[in-house]
Every structure is written in C-alpha cells, then in structure tokens.
Amino acid sequence: MITVLGSYNRDIYIILDHFPLIGETVFVKEIRQYHGGKGSNQAVSARRLGSNVAFIGAVGDDQYGIEALDFWKNEGVIINKVKIKKGYPTGTAYILLNEKGESQIIVNRGANALLNVSDIANSLHGDILLTQLEINDDVVSYALKSFSGIKILNPAPASLSDFNILSYVDILTPNEIEIHELVQSDDIISGAQQLLNKIKRAVIITLGENGALIVLKDRSIRIEAPKVDVIDETGAGDVFNAALATYIEKGYNIEEATKLAVYIASYSVTIMGALGPKLEEVKPFLEEKGIDII
Template sequence: MITVVGSYNVDIILKVNKIPEIGETVIADEVYINHGGKGSNQAVSAARLGSNVRLIAAVGSDTYGYNAISFWKSEKIDTSYVTTKNVSTGTAYIFVDKNGRNIIVVNRGANYYLSEEDLDKGLSGDILLTQLEIREEVVKKALREFNGIKILNPAPAILKDTDILSFADIITPNEIEFKELVSTDDIEYGLHMLLKKVKKAVIITLGDRGALLATKSGKRVLIPAPKVNVIDETGAGDVFNAALAVYLERGYNIESAVEYANKIAALSVTKMGALGPKLEEVNKFLEELEKEEN
C-alpha cells in the first residue's frame, strides 16, 4: 500500500505560443480543465502503475470536490480519508508554451484546511509519499508517525521548519527546489547539507538529463532519462515520484527505482496533462526502450 498525503487542485491549463511577460497579454490557443494537485497527481499515477493507493487530502464542498472524489474512485484509489471542507476546492492555473515549458499559479483552497487530525488512523502502508502544497505541520506529522519508507517531494520548496527533512527517508527536489533548500549553487556542498538531515537519500530530478542520486553512504550516480518528443512537462515530477514509490514498494533498490521513474516520467511528457500513463502504455514503452538498447 502506498499512502499519499497531499493536495488536490483543478488544473486550468492554457496552451499559449509564449509565456507572457509582465504587463503582456497573450491569446490562449487552447484551454483544458483537468484533475491536478501534487498529491492527487502522485496518487493517480501510482494507482495507474498497479499499486494499491490511499489518498489523504481535502476538497471543497463544491462541484469540483465532488468530481474529484468520483474521479479517484474510478482510478481505484481508497478515498476513505479524503475530507470535504466548507470552502472552495484548490485551483491551479497553468500556462504551457509551444516548447512544453510551463509556469503555474496555485490557489490552495481546501488544501490549506487539511489538518493534523485528518491524518488520524490513515497513516499506514509500505510507502508514504507527501509534498508541500499542504501545511507544514500536517506534512511533519505524516512523516513523523508513518512507519514505512517516507518520501518527501519538497515542492514548492518553501520550508519554515527545516526539521521536517529529518523525518524523511528520501527527498526528491528538482534543480530549482534544491537550490531553494540549500541556498547555494554548489551541488556537492548542498547535498552534504541535506544528507546531514535526511535519513537515506537525496534525488535531484533534472528533467531531460535524468536524476542525480546521492545517498547517505556516499554514492553519487547520475541516472539518465531516455530522449523523447516533449509535448507538456506539467506533472512530470509527480509521475517520477509516483513511479519511484511504486518500484520501491515492489522491492527494487533505490538506483533501479530511479531508473524506472526516469523512464516513466519521460513517457508522461509526450502527452498533455499532469496525470501519469497507464500500465499498458508503460509496459509498451519499456519494451520499446529495451529493443532500442539491445
């Protein structure tokens, strides 16, 4: 069982020729409304890869919230610990340019009201996956009280209480989040700082360059990602984290789990939207990669 503690947002995606500058107005070529939020994205992506997934999250008492719960049930996610708050459901506004690059603005809505009490009795399973689109004290309780492998995706990397890191086995920042956490461009020094706090490993996701794995024991490995035709990078980090959790749950060592996570995240950027690919798509993609490698 993978337990995800995190956020849900309605993603309003605006496909534009270019990201607007300050003061500039641009015309959207297309508009999509999808399910999103890091917690939801990671839960759905893990479930699509075949894992049993429980989601602990909060939605609003509105149509968006009702639709979210129905959607999770259709994806075979355990929604027993999803709570409904008397506020609006979280919303994210995502601008995606013709090269697949994006900027995102989030209104947290119900995500802000997910409480420590909402976690009670739900913190069980083999893997915990959590992020920072909910309140820090909720994340801290989840990491402190969960008994399995604990993965923290520090996104967004705005931490008032850095002690949270000491409760995580693995953290998975991207390059920007890594620099925000350590306030330095010196990667080795930054890794040293983080590994003094984290229990097992730091994984820096590097987009099309793959991921850098650094462990407490001193291992440093740059694990490449396959080259693909990028359509939309939105949610690639969430797919990576979900796949990492799935392969760790299956008993793979951390290096192998990162290799699979890189491949599945690469597949995810070849289509629009933040949700991960389904298992049959993944199996086909992995078979094609294996043929290319041989």
C-alpha cells in the same frame, strides 16, 4: 500499500503561443481542464502503475470537489480519508502552457489550506508514505513523525519552515530549483550532501531532460533520461515520485527504481496532462529501451 498525503487542484490549462511579457496581452488558443494537485497526481499515477494507493487530502463541497471524488473512485484510489471542507472551494491551478511544452503555474490553495492534523490522525497506514509541501507544514511534519514505513518527501514547493522534520525522511526528491532553495550551495551534489546530514537514506535530484542524480552518503549515481518529443512537461515530477514509490515498494533497489521513474516520467511528457500513464501504456516504451519490469 502507498499512502499519499497531499493536495488536489482542478488544473485549468491556458494554451498560448508564448508567455506574455510584463504588460503584454496575448490571446488564448485553447482552455482545457484536468484533475491535478501534486498529491492527487502522485496518488493516481502510482495507482495506474499497479500499486494499491490511499489518498489523504481535502476538497471543497463544490462541483470540482464532487468530480474529484468520482475521479478517484474510477481510478481505484482509496479515498475514505479525504476530507470535504464545507463552504470552501476546491483548490484550483491555472497553468499557462506555451508551444514548447513549458509551463507556468498559479495556484489557489482552497480546501488544501484547511487540511489539519486532526484530519489525518489515525489515517497513516501502509508501507510507503509519499508527501509534498502544497499542504500545511504542520500536517506534513505530523505525518512524517507518525508514519512507521518508508517516507518519501517531495519538497515542492520548497517552502520548508522546519528543517528538523528532514530527520524523519528516508528519501528526499527535490528538483534543481528546489535544492538551491533548500540549501545555500551552487553545487547540487554538495547541497545534497548537506541535506544528507539529516536525511536517512538518499537525496534524489530530478534534472528534467537530463534525468536524475542519486546522492547517497557514500557515493552519487547519475541516471540519464531517454530522448523524447516533449508535448507537456507539467506533472513530470509527480509521475517520477509516483513511479519511484511504486518500484521501491515492489522491492527494486534505489538505483533501479530511480531509473524506472526517470523513464516513466520521460514518457509522460509526450502526452497531455499531469497524470502518469497506465502500466500497459508505458510498458512497450520501456521494453523498447531495454528495460524489463515486474
């Protein structure tokens, strides 16, 4: 089982022709709403790929929170450890999306900011822990120290206050921006090698349309991404992390799991929304690219 610890946000998409410059007013073409938050995105995306997934997070006692609980139940995610914070709003993300599929995101953390260590005590079970940094650092730190299986940390946003917790991480998955924020190095391989002084197994840097770079203690491996027509890149990193955790749990080695994660994340940007595809949806795409999956 994969346990995902993290955030839930109601994603409010604001569709524009272009992002406004400072002082510029632009008209909205359309507004859409989806379920989001890095933790929820990763949990649901992993579940859609066939994993058994438990989600640990917090929502408010408002309509968004009620709808989130119903959504997870319908997706088959285990949610008995989700906390409802009475009197507080559910997290909300405002996503500006331009005609190129590029996004800018503003987040009101809401109930996510209230998740505490006592909320997750005795809840950390499974084969893989997947977590991020949209919840409080002390909660993430406690989880990484307490969990006994494989631990994957997606350092997003890259606001790590205690670098010592990296020594409890098996796999770190920053993007290019995040690795530059974590280490003072212009070279991402050099930066990853610095992090490997603490990280147990690997640093996997996601590179968007350029795929991913796996940096191990003795070598690095480049995984190229397939060319696709981008519609919405929001959530591609979440889909990558979900697929990575899914296929590591299924017994794939780190290179095989990363390649699958890159291809599934690439497919995900061809559709709207921050959630990953179901296995039956993405399988023809993978087969077309010559990739067989269990």
